[in-house]
Amino acid sequence: MNTEAIATEHATRLSSVDPLLPRFDPLAEPERASEAFRVIIGDSGALGFALRSEIDPSSSDSLWRALVEHRLSLQFTGPDPGECLTRILSQWDEYLTDTAPPGDWDVAAVVPRPSRDTVGSAELLRHGFAPLRVLAVRPADRLAAAGPPGEPGVRIRPAEPSDLRTAVSLYAELQRYDAEFGSVTLRENATELLTADMARELGKHEHEPTVWIAELYGRPLGLLQIQHPADTGWISPYVSAERVGYLSSLHVAEAARSSGVGTALAAHAHQLFDEAGVDAVLLHHALANPTSTPFWYGQGYRPLWTYWHRRPAVLAHSERAAETNSLRKRLS
Ligand SMILES: CC(C)(COP(=O)(O)OP(=O)(O)OC[C@H]1O[C@@H](n2cnc3c(N)ncnc32)[C@H](O)[C@@H]1OP(=O)(O)O)[C@@H](O)C(=O)NCCC(=O)NCCS
Structure with missing residues (x-):
């Protein structure tokens, strides 16, 4: 199984999981990735592309996000991609521990996922991510239940x-x-x-x-x-x-x-x-x-994309944990 095969099967997976998802994954930008991960286990495989973006504190975008955002976009294939994802998240964690300052609230790690492709949710939780933000959609022909009676004033x-x-x-x-x-x-x-x-x-x-x-x-x-x-x-x-x-x-x-x-x-x-x-x-x-x-x-809205966040991207105690681990390794 090669990278191209995973990407092709990922595209098929997206359209079958939710008809309102686009044909082309808007997050698949392998050429812009600062780091790429690939894990294949048996018939299952996963790709991860890490991207870092930084904005200026004087821009109005800074009100709605962390100044530095590390984003991981994922592509899956096969019957059991969960273990592949676990390994990708661990590799990304190592990369973040090496590159991001620990405990900085203005540095976030974000994993966007199609809301209805629930594979990987448990793995994300185990790596300290929470489903924080949703891009919700309301198709034009959606019937919504009547809300509270209109306020006459x-x-x-x-x-x-x-x-x-x-x-x-x-x-x-x-x-x-x-x-x-x-x-x-x-x-x-x-x-x-x-x-x-x-x-x-x-x-x-x-x-x-x-x-x-x-x-x-x-x-x-x-x-x-x-x-x-x-x-x-x-x-x-x-x-x-x-x-x-x-x-x-x-x-x-x-x-x-x-x-x-x-x-x-x-x-x-x-x-x-x-x-x-x-x-x-x-x-x-x-x-x-x-x-x-x-x-x-x-x-009448419903979730389309779910953004899993870990903020700070690297928790303050991770640095001490990494030091302790490396000390333990040296002593053993
Ligand atoms: C979300 C928000 C805009 C809703 O405004 P609102 O004026 O309170 O809304 P309404 O009074 O029209 O509707 C809310 C009430 O009607 C109920 N309701 C709304 N649509 C309904 C429906 N289709 N069927 C049944 N009940 C409905 C809600 O459950 C709620 O009742 P409750 O407060 O007793 O639980 C308001 O709560 C708000 O400003 N929140 C803080 C800011 C915010 O979060 N904005 C959205 C950012 S994305």
């Missing part, structure tokens, strides 16, 4: 440049809440970055707004941000759909939750996407978020 309107402070404050609340679940990073320059991003967004979409405010009896208490199909090229390769919409964020002020504001904003987003002829809507959410996870699945 809710009015949804496009956000205007004069809403900048309100929008940033709602966004900052969302960030603080989501930071509890591991992928968002609270940074000192967050307000500055959010303000610059939001000002750009409010200024540029006069005819096709992307930011919407929900007012409850005249008070702005909810925020929705979306990306129209023309702007979703960065995420559309992750789903088998022609026209893709992306729901960037939805937030309702704590005092107004559970009264239908979120449902009204989500219905508004879906109506906009229907009008734009979107085939599927994507969004990211933190799995441990007790408000967003049930909310999105009630709105």
Whole structure:
């Protein structure tokens, strides 16, 4: 069994496990990998490609991830690829212990997996990874159960440049809440970055707004941000759909939750996407978020890709453990 055979069988596996996965694995970038692993045991095989990316703390992406991300993309084949994966994870661990600083919260190890290809979940857990973040999908023809009764006092309107402070404050609340679940990073320059991003967004979409405010009896208490199909090229390769919409964020002020504001904003987003002829809507959410996870699945979304994280990538005690191990080896 060679590398090509594993890659080909992996592609067949993806399309059989979930019809909404794309034909080509968007994560398969062997030419960009800094390290490649291959393990074959009997009729089963696995490939792993390690990639390191680093972003600037002054970029707005830094609010949503660790500054340094080590990513492992995997390809499997055969009836029993679990043991192959265990060995790949151990080899990657050795590589990370050699290259990543231990105990650094801003260095994460991430393994993206098709949500319905559950092979390897137990092995990931045993290596200290947790399913942290999901890219969820809602096909356009999906029927969702009716949510709570609409709140009569809710009015949804496009956000205007004069809403900048309100929008940033709602966004900052969302960030603080989501930071509890591991992928968002609270940074000192967050307000500055959010303000610059939001000002750009409010200024540029006069005819096709992307930011919407929900007012409850005249008070702005909810925020929705979306990306129209023309702007979703960065995420559309992750789903088998022609026209893709992306729901960037939805937030309702704590005092107004559970009264239908979120449902009204989500219905508004879906109506906009229907009008734009979107085939599927994507969004990211933190799995441990007790408000967003049930909310999105009630709105007709379901998991497409699951991102397993270990953060820090190398735990602080790993360095001491590695030293102890090497000392033990030398003494024996
Ligand atoms: C997720 C969030 C936007 C939902 O907004 P909301 O205004 O509370 O939503 P709604 O009131 O319309 O709906 C929530 C309630 O209706 C219920 N509900 C929603 N859709 C439903 C459906 N289809 N069927 C039955 N019940 C449903 C929910 O279970 C919830 O009820 P509960 O609070 O009594 O459990 C809000 O909780 C929030 O801002 N959370 C923090 C920020 C966040 O996590 N944002 C999402 C980031 S991805």
